[in-house]
Amino acid sequence: MITDRLDLSLEVSTALAEGRPVVALESTLISHGLPYPQNLDVATASESAVRAAGAVPATVAINGGRLLVGLDPAALRALATAPAGSVRKAARPSLAAAIADGGWAATTVSATMIAAHAAGIRVFATGGIGGVHRGALGSGGAPGNRDGGTATATAPALPTFDISSDLEELGRTPMAVACAGPKAILDVPATLEYLETRGVPVVAVGQPDLPGFFARSAGLAAPASVPDVVGAATIVRTHLGLGLGGGILICVPVPAAEALPEDVARAAVERAIGDATAAGIGGPALTPWLLARIAVLTDGASVRANTALIVTDARVAGELAVLLAAG
Numbered sequence: 009m010i011t012d013r014l015d016l017s018l019e020v021s022t023a024l025a026e027g028r029p030v031v032a033l034e035s036t037l038i039s040h041g042l043p044y045p046q047n048l049d050v051a052t053a054s055e056s057a058v059r060a061a062g063a064v065p066a067t068v069a070i071n072g073g074r075l076l077v078g079l080d081p082a083a084l085r086a087l088a089t090a091p092a093g094s095v096r097k098a099a100r101p102s103l104a105a106a107i108a109d110g111g112w113a114a115t116t117v118s119a120t121m122i123a124a125h126a127a128g129i130r131v132f133a134t135g136g137i138g139g140v141h142r143g144a145l146g147s148g149g150a151p152g153n154r155d156g157g158t159a160t161a162t163a164p165a166l167p168t169f170d171i172s173s174d175l176e177e178l179g180r181t182p183m184a185v186a187c188a189g190p191k192a193i194l195d196v197p198a199t200l201e202y203l204e205t206r207g208v209p210v211v212a213v214g215q216p217d218l219p220g221f222f223a224r225s226a227g228l229a230a231p232a233s234v235p236d237v238v239g240a241a242t243i244v245r246t247h248l249g250l251g252l253g254g255g256i257l258i259c260v261p262v263p264a265a266e267a268l269p270e271d272v273a274r275a276a277v278e279r280a281i282g283d284a285t286a287a288g289i290g291g292p293a294l295t296p297w298l299l300a301r302i303a304v305l306t307d308g309a310s311v312r313a314n315t316a317l318i319v320t321d322a323r324v325a326g327e328l329a330v331l332l333a334a335g
Contacts, residue, residue: 010075010126013107017078020066024128029063029329032077032124032132037318038067038087039095039114040296041135042311048088050315054133054322061326063333066129068120070098070106070113075123087114097292099173118177121185121255130248130332131184133325135318136191136221137257138172139199141294142281168290171202178255179206184244184332186325188317189219189226189259192277193298196226204231209247209256213240213324219261222302222313223273230259237324241331260324266316268309276305 016024023030033054038047055065067079069087076083087095096113098106100122106113115123117134124132146167178185190199200218203210212218212230220226234240240258247256261267268276280301284290289297302310 010122013073013075014123014127015074015076016127017066017076017080019064020078020127023064027333029131029326029333030066030129031058031063031322031325031329032120032127032129033058033065033067033322034117034120034132034134035067035069035079035087035114036097036116037135038084039090039112040097041299042315044088046311046315048085050318051084051088053315053319057319057323058133058326058329061323061330063131063326063329065322065326066124066127068115068123070096070115070119071111073107073110075107075126077123077127077129087112100177101173117172117174117185121177121181121183125181125183129183131186131325131329133186133318133322135314135321136188137178137185137199138174138295139190139194139196140175140202141168141170141172142193142195143168144170144195145198170291170294175199175202175206175208178203178208178257180253181255182248182251182253183255184248184258184325184328185255186258186260186321186328188221188262188321190221191295191299192221192223192226192273193281193295193302196228200228200231203257207252207254209243210259211240211243211257212259212261213237215261219259220270220273221317222262222268222276222310223270224261224264224267225270227270227274237327238331240324241328244328245332258324258328260317260321262313262317263320266313268306268313272306273310276302276310279305
């Protein structure tokens with residue numbers, strides 16, 4: 009049983025036993041998302057934002073064959089400074105292998121949700137969720153063609169079926185997930201359709217548009233919206249109380265001061281995807297390659313936006329957890 013593999017920190021276990029609010033945080037942003045020391049700074053700032061909201065942070069990772077729920081400063085630093093390639097990335101499909109390996113592994117959205125739910129945590133904060141990649145359904149000119157090339161009128165791109173396990177986890181694990189929307193590099197309309205099919209409510213906070221990760225808007229209306237975190241808590245409480253079995257996505261826009269203009273974000277994403285296609289980049293390497301390329305194309309502005317949205321999501325998740333704990 010997964011509960012037999014859990015190691016909760018004393019702070020997290022005490023908070024849960026006392027009915028106090030706890031927020032789960034993923035660890036892939038530390039080991040795979042940002043370079044040192046930015047990764048450690050963001051991880052620490054996210055935990056601080058959760059605490060400032062009145063909740064207890066529980067960063068999740070794997071080590072020694074155990075699912076660690078709540079990392080101490082030494083563990084955060086170990087992940088942040090680990091040599092490149094030495095930390096596994098654990099999602100639902102790779103969770104067993106990561107645990108069996110016995111070394112460090114960072115948890116993605118799906119693995120973090122699994123561990124957090126098993127521990128009894130109801131709220132989780134991340135940056136942007138994974139989703140349906142461009143080309144997953146066979147659209148032309150997408151990264152990941154089997155031959156590494158581009159689609160032509162006579163040779164359309166074959167579908168890659170590159171769809172993140174994040175979406176399946178959201179459809180099966182009852183938890184509120186605060187994020188800045190699907191990552192901008194994805195096929196966002198298809199991702200929304202997939203979430204609808206899996207019965208996952210998608211709620212924007214403070215605006216009618218779906219947040220656009222780097223930008224304030226993805227250029228699409230959100231399926232639902234609320235004016236503030238109090239409104240979000242009402243929907244989350246109702247959704248989880250119905251016992252439907254799936255999660256709910258609470259989408260928070262990146263702060264305006266750090267947001268990329270929509271046209272700048274869109275142009276950088278399109279350029280990066282074109283570059284990835286030309287270079288034959290696909291599979292698990294695609295997302296980190298695209299994010300790194302976008303950082304170059306925007307002179308680091310995308311990294312600043314990414315950092316800001318991660319901390320903002322943590323704060324909102326903390327506020328949400330406090331409201332849920334109050335009943």
